[in-house]
Amino acid sequence: MKFPIFKTKIEELDKKFDLISPEGRKEYFEAKAGKEIKELREYLEENSFIAYLLGKKSSGKGTYAKMFSEIVAPDKVEHFSIGDMIRGIDQEMADEEAKEQLFGFLRNNYRGRMPVDEVIHALENRSTKTLLPTELILTLVKREISELEKKTLFVDGFPRGLDQIDFSLFFRDLIGYRDDRDVFILIDVPEKVIDERIRWRRVCPVCQTSRNLKLLPTSKIGYNDSQNNFHLVCDNPNCRAAVMVQKEGDKMGIEPIRDRLNKDDELIKRALGLYGIPKVMLRNSIPVDKAKEFVDDYEITPEYFYERDKKTGRIEIKERPWVVEDDEGVPSYSLMPPPVVVAMIKQLDEIFNL
Numbered sequence: 114m115k116f117p118i119f120k121t122k123i124e125e126l127d128k129k130f131d132l133i134s135p136e137g138r139k140e141y142f143e144a145k146a147g148k149e150i151k152e153l154r155e156y157l158e159e160n161s162f163i164a165y166l167l168g169k170k171s172s173g174k175g176t177y178a179k180m181f182s183e184i185v186a187p188d189k190v191e192h193f194s195i196g197d198m199i200r201g202i203d204q205e206m207a208d209e210e211a212k213e214q215l216f217g218f219l220r221n222n223y224r225g226r227m228p229v230d231e232v233i234h235a236l237e238n239r240s241t242k243t244l245l246p247t248e249l250i251l252t253l254v255k256r257e258i259s260e261l262e263k264k265t266l267f268v269d270g271f272p273r274g275l276d277q278i279d280f281s282l283f284f285r286d287l288i289g290y291r292d293d294r295d296v297f298i299l300i301d302v303p304e305k306v307i308d309e310r311i312r313w314r315r316v317c318p319v320c321q322t323s324r325n326l327k328l329l330p331t332s333k334i335g336y337n338d339s340q341n342n343f344h345l346v347c348d349n350p351n352c353r354a355a356v357m358v359q360k361e362g363d364k365m366g367i368e369p370i371r372d373r374l375n376k377d378d379e380l381i382k383r384a385l386g387l388y389g390i391p392k393v394m395l396r397n398s399i400p401v402d403k404a405k406e407f408v409d410d411y412e413i414t415p416e417y418f419y420e421r422d423k424k425t426g427r428i429e430i431k432e433r434p435w436v437v438e439d440d441e442g443v444p445s446y447s448l449m450p451p452p453v454v455v456a457m458i459k460q461l462d463e464i465f466n467l
């Protein structure tokens with residue numbers, strides 16, 4: 114799968130932006146996509162749209178959707194996660210009154226291949242691993258959406274399986290929300306990027322905050338003499354300098370989710386082949402030898418590494434561009450989220466003819 118490379122470099126613009134702080138990001142977006150953001154804002158005054166986010170697990174779907182909302186129209190754009198919705202349902206199931214209300218809604222609104230009582234039974238006895246029938250998911254989405262005001266939705270987690278992809282063509286009609294535009298947002302992230310995000314993840318044993326030894330360090334780094342390695346120290350003062358640790362399962366990187374990644378890949382390919390629904394194509398990586406032409410240096414994700422002065426024991430945090438192989442084995446840089454969101458904004462602007 115090869116998505117086109119999107120150019121976010123503007124030759125005349127030689128200012129460097131800080132993409133980490135919200136203020137820096139604001140300036141960056143204004144400089145790189147100010148016109149399109151203004152047009153999208155005006156469009157969202159009177160209109161809304163539904164976007165289906167399709168990308169592999171851990172490809173940053175939520176990050177991109179939330180950043181789009183933050184920059185364009187926080188009060189008009191909602192990240193709608195099917196996973197979060199189902200976790201919410203699990204909580205409702207624990208409360209007798211809420212549960213009865215939910216079942217009442219299903220009895221009135223569910224339609225599908227299973228009798229409604231069987232569906233309710235499945236819901237009550239399911240393990241969190243089993244997938245719920247598509248018809249049930251759609252009914253639950255409809256219920257959830259009827260409680261939202263008319264907002265733009267970034268739907269995350271639907272379609273999930275191949276059997277759901279054709280539904281997505283008519284999802285807008287199925288949920289009876291409105292006649293707005295809908296669009297697929299397809300995200301292409303090299304598996305190596307996902308793998309390293311998992312492998313270098315470190316978690317605070319006290320507050321469970323998750324960071325990354327290579328990509329998102331804490332402000333304090335520790336060193337272990339006997340193991341001769343560096344570790345992250347939790348920034349939360351309540352955790353009393355807890356050493357962040359690697360979870361056992363994370364040592365295997367993407368291997369445990371290989372099946373899921375393959376299925377996600379299949380899903381994206383299938384979506385690419387669908388007609389009649391516009392597609393935004395986002396790619397997270399750019400070949401090293403193309404980077405100068407298409408992006409600015411500060412748009413490239415850095416990797417952090419550490420050096421320790423043997424005499425003083427002082428540890429220095431250093432950074433350099435992070436190089437990973439893409440799925441074709443080409444040495445590539447991974448982009449920071451803001452340039453990917455610039456690509457999303459500009460493509461949406463074009464699709465909606467603004």
Ligand SMILES: [Zn+2]
Pocket residue numbers: 317318319320321322347348349352355
């Ligand atoms: Zn902590």
